[in-house]
Amino acid sequence: MANDPLHQFQIKPIIDLFNVGGMDFSFTNSSLFMVAAAGTVSAILFAASRSASLVPSRIQSIGELWYEFVANMVRQVMGSEGMKFFPFVFTVFSFVLMSNLLGMFPYFFTVTSHVVVTAALAVFIIAMVVVVGLAKHGLHFFKLFVPSGVPIAILPFISLIEVISFLSRPVSLALRLFGNMMAGHIVLKVFTGFVVSLGALGIGGIIGALFPLAMGVALTGFEFLVAFLQAFVFAILTCVYLNDALHPGH
Amino acid sequence: MADKGKQDNGEKTGAEPGIAGPDKRFSEISARIAAERRQAETFQGETGRRTSSLGKTWGSAFRLGSEFVAAVLVGGGLGYLIDRLLGTLPFGLIILLLAGFAAGILNMARAAGRVPKAGDRMNDEP
Incomplete structure (x- = not known):
């Protein structure tokens, strides 16, 4: 059981709440770490903005860099008009980033390694794109699926491809984050598991165990890169998709 | 880096x-x-330029693969759903799987900045 690489993804209820129509609404370890991620982000940003000074303290610098990073991303993709969506993008980015990073602690649960969580985020984002697009452009929004200047004979087929392409957005958004986080944690667990099994084999095994140990160290660093990168990709694609709804011009 | x-x-x-x-x-x-x-x-393509070149390369590498796979999955899933509803089992699946493949290629070309985004054409014609 200790060596089972999938054991870390098990969901265990912490507080049993209630059952409604066969659905379990218990407070699980996943819920706990979602609360922890949101709480950590809030705590850091609260500490960063508590005593604002012209020469920023260390914690204030973190807050400012964080804000600037997301604000620049939103401005670059959507223009200054897109700053209306800055709070939303910032929330999504911070939640995903903090969930990924909290998952790097040993014995901590990685919220984003469950496809339910990432799919819920992705579907919410795409639903928002559709709602914003329809609210701003009305039925003109559906011109997204009807390219201009295409012969009428092949137009239905092109439209079908465009519709599938649009529908694949939430799927790719959800699967990418989920796949990267789960695969990374499994690989890490498998390699570090080798260290334990080889180390039990005596002196030769201990020397042999040095190789998976080195691999484990390297993979841990790589996982931190992936944790940040996936949060970044998730946030920038949120911007790109919202931009489609907001600025049909370009 | x-x-x-x-x-x-x-x-x-x-x-x-x-x-x-x-x-x-x-x-x-x-x-x-x-x-x-x-x-x-001078910002080009869909992905941001603020990331370091390593981050950007990794980001687009992760993106291109999943864009393609997602479109094929959606195409196949949609085809199977239509078949289940209409009882025409192999045909919808085959046709929409191929359409999903095409959509996957389109997604990848778009993510790489080779094809204009779908939104670009909404203002072409009034």
């Missing part, structure tokens, strides 16, 4: 003639900030 190393080097060589007065250093740094801003504004 490679960019950062390069920047550090640049800063070191810039700091070497440290005898220069503060005014000169100030105009130097303003010029460098302006150049950086200009570079940031």
